[in-house]
Amino acid sequence: MLLLTLFSLAINPAVLAFSRYHEHEADRFGLELTHDNRQPPPPSWLCKNKNLAVPRPSLLHKIFRASHPPIGERVDFINNYRPWARGESAGTRIASAGREAHTGRWPSFASA
Numbered sequence: 117m118l119l120l121t122l123f124s125l126a127i128n129p130a131v132l133a134f135s136r137y138h139e140h141e142a143d144r145f146g147l148e149l150t151h152d153n154r155q156p157p158p159p160s161w162l163c164k165n166k167n168l169a170v171p172r173p174s175l176l177h178k179i180f181r182a183s184h185p186p187i188g189e190r191v192d193f194i195n196n197y198r199p200w201a202r203g204e205s206a207g208t209r210i211a212s213a214g215r216e217a218h219t220g221r222w223p224s225f226a227s228a
Contacts, residue, residue, distance in 0.1 A: 132179070140190075140193070144197065170186070
């Protein structure tokens with residue numbers, strides 16, 4: 117039982133970090149899709165305000181307990197993420213890298 121507890125204590129921060137990474141990428145994907153940084157916050161974020169959630173918890177809490185990025189970090193990211201304002205975004209970089217420049221068509225990926 118002690119070994120299981122120690123293993124859980126050691127592996128849990130990595131699992132939570134992986135979960136936070138996916139949540140951050142979901143936020144980024146939504147912004148890339150909509151280009152709308154000024155959308156009203158989702159109802160779940162409003163509930164956190166009513167439930168008195170801490171918008172910027174301590175590092176220890178984030179590492180050992182948080183499966184989602186803290187609300188404060190998410191709001192900061194959403195307010196500051198605007199690569200399309202500079203004429204670039206992850207979506208356009210991926211799309212332009214996948215196109216064949218001379219034909220303007222997507223590559224076929226069929227075996228030759």
